[in-house]
Amino acid sequence: LTSVRYPNLKRGGYSALTDKDLSVFEKLIPGRVLTGSSELDGYNTDWLKTCRGSSQVVLRPKTTEEVSAILKYCNERKLAVVPQGGNTGLVGGSVPVFDEIVVSTQLMNQIISLDEISGTLVCEAGCILGNLSDHVAESNLIMPLDLGAKGSCHIGGNLATNAGGLRLLRYGSLHGSVLGLEAVLASGEVVDCLSTLRKDNTGYDVKQLFIGSEGTLGLITKASILCPQKPNAVNVAFLGCDSFERVLDIFKESKMKLGEILSAFEFLDADAIAVARDNLKLSIPIDDSFPFYVLIESSGSDGTHDEEKMNGFLEDMMNRGYVIDGTVASEPAKIQYIWSVRERIAEGLMHDGYCYKYDVSIPLSHYYGLVEAVRERTQGNTTRVIGYGHVGDSNLHLNATSPEYSQTTMDLLEPFLYDWVAKHRGSISAEHGLGFKKRDFIYHSKSESAVRMMNQMKLVLDPNGILNPYKLLPTVVR
Numbered sequence: 336l337t338s339v340r341y342p343n344l345k346r347g348g349y350s351a352l353t354d355k356d357l358s359v360f361e362k363l364i365p366g367r368v369l370t371g372s373s374e375l376d377g378y379n380t381d382w383l384k385t386c387r388g389s390s391q392v393v394l395r396p397k398t399t400e401e402v403s404a405i406l407k408y409c410n411e412r413k414l415a416v417v418p419q420g421g422n423t424g425l426v427g428g429s430v431p432v433f434d435e436i437v438v439s440t441q442l443m444n445q446i447i448s449l450d451e452i453s454g455t456l457v458c459e460a461g462c463i464l465g466n467l468s469d470h471v472a473e474s475n476l477i478m479p480l481d482l483g484a485k486g487s488c489h490i491g492g493n494l495a496t497n498a499g500g501l502r503l504l505r506y507g508s509l510h511g512s513v514l515g516l517e518a519v520l521a522s523g524e525v526v527d528c529l530s531t532l533r534k535d536n537t538g539y540d541v542k543q544l545f546i547g548s549e550g551t552l553g554l555i556t557k558a559s560i561l562c563p564q565k566p567n568a569v570n571v572a573f574l575g576c577d578s579f580e581r582v583l584d585i586f587k588e589s590k591m592k593l594g595e596i597l598s599a600f601e602f603l604d605a606d607a608i609a610v611a612r613d614n615l616k617l618s619i620p621i622d623d624s625f626p627f628y629v630l631i632e633s634s635g636s637d638g639t640h641d642e643e644k645m646n647g648f649l650e651d652m653m654n655r656g657y658v659i660d661g662t663v664a665s666e667p668a669k670i671q672y673i674w675s676v677r678e679r680i681a682e683g684l685m686h687d688g689y690c691y692k693y694d695v696s697i698p699l700s701h702y703y704g705l706v707e708a709v710r711e712r713t714q715g716n717t718t719r720v721i722g723y724g725h726v727g728d729s730n731l732h733l734n735a736t737s738p739e740y741s742q743t744t745m746d747l748l749e750p751f752l753y754d755w756v757a758k759h760r761g762s763i764s765a766e767h768g769l770g771f772k773k774r775d776f777i778y779h780s781k782s783e784s785a786v787r788m789m790n791q792m793k794l795v796l797d798p799n800g801i802l803n804p805y806k807l808l809p810t811v812v813r
């Protein structure tokens with residue numbers, strides 16, 4: 336069988352769902368087996384509306400034991416499964432390609448414990464990131480990660496994609512802030528690594544395998560996460576400058592002058608600002624005619640000290656001509672508004688029609704060159720090409736749009752863009768993962784030996800290949 340949507344791809348040798356399977360599932364999780372195409376539509380379609388599968392069933396377990404029983408059965412029957420959290424993934428990893436069974440963590444949304452002294456949160460995988468943020472805020476803590484999709488993405492999905500986001504600059508990646516997790520293997524075996532310790536060098540750190548594995552090695556059911564103290568004082572500056580070199584100058588200076596209170600450094604180019612202004616009708620906090628914008632956040636423990644530091648830094652930047660215009664906010668409503676201009680760009684791009692989405696890491700010396708190269712190459716074939724993102728982490732979100740999908744535009748973009756990134760020693764996926772869309776470009780960023788090792792790990796943990804097939808690993812392992 337090949338797919339109508341993906342004619343070059345063959346369905347794996349998995350069993351087809353039968354009525355008997357449905358009745359077994361109904362016994363395992365009574366009342367939580369969804370069928371019927373209208374109900375399943377949302378589960379079959381990704382956030383970008385660029386990938387669509389044709390699953391006939393969604394299973395919504397509530398407990399680890401139920402996940403274990405489901406996977407054990409699917410493994411014995413060779414039924415393929417796609418784990419799904421909030422379905423906000425941007426690489427087609429969270430939806431079926433053919434008729435894989437969707438196992439959703441929607442109903443696994445209990446907070447298990449929060450230790451206010453150590454800041455350790457233990458929760459189920461289906462907790463929505465924004466709800467966790469609200470919960471820990473009551474104890475003066477924050478989640479170590481924050482991203483535009485926080486209203487829908489699940490913490491399990493965040494771990495499975497090793498989500499980066501807006502706070503990585505300050506608090507590092509989930510490989511550091513996840514203290515433990517519990518996952519269920521394809522066989523149904525529960526792997527209990529739900530430690531709450533910061534230090535634990537007893538053997539291999541098995542939990543790391545699941546962080547960033549995109550649902551291909553196991554289904555994450557619980558996590559324990561180290562939450563930082565909520566900062567007493569937050570300041571956000573939104574600045575305009577006249578070249579990308581200036582963005583880098585400001586970044587270098589901000590590390591020096593803001594030091595320990597620097598918590599985010601994001602940038603947007605003029606075309607990204609146009610998306611916020613024209614597509615989302617957001618008013619831009621400063622003049623909207625600069626070629627580049629920078630969003631800097633500071634967070635610390637002493638408001639007066641932090642404000643003084645931020646103001647001194649900005650004065651210096653303006654005196655030196657690095658910053659042409661800017662605004663600073665310390666009130667929560669204004670801070671939230673400024674952040675929304677940055678965070679809603681992904682949503683705003685959807686108004687253009689089709690979005691070709693790239694999320695790459697590039698050494699800062701070449702960072703913006705990619706946007707310029709892609710703009711030049713696709714001129715006349717795109718509505719716009721924009722660059723924005725976590726410049727503080729060398730992570731660029733490059734997006735091109737057109738009214739509808741065009742194979743000509745796609746052929747101009749790929750593999751050109753990936754070749755460019757590889758040539759400049761970047762990564763073709765900084766934080767979104769490979770999913771379905773990017774798996775065959777893995778060799779642009781990983782060696783053959785590394786991919787072979789990944790494949791071996793997959794064979795050990797999921798010998799029948801039932802977990803999220805057609806994702807992450809390339810079609811052909813060299």
Ligand code: FAD
Nearest residue numbers: 420421422423424428483489491492493495498499550555
């Ligand atoms: P899903 O989309 O449901 O799944 C993503 C992948 O994880 C799939 O492969 C799925 O099979 C697997 N998976 C999900 N749950 C589990 C589980 N419990 N066990 C095993 N595998 C599982 N990403 C960033 O890194 N940084 C950003 O700043 C960022 N900003 C975003 C902004 C917007 C507006 C949107 C729409 C997305 C953004 N993303 C970002 C991408 C996305 O939100 C993240 O990848 C997020 O972590 C996915 O979580 P989810 O629950 O929606 O997972």
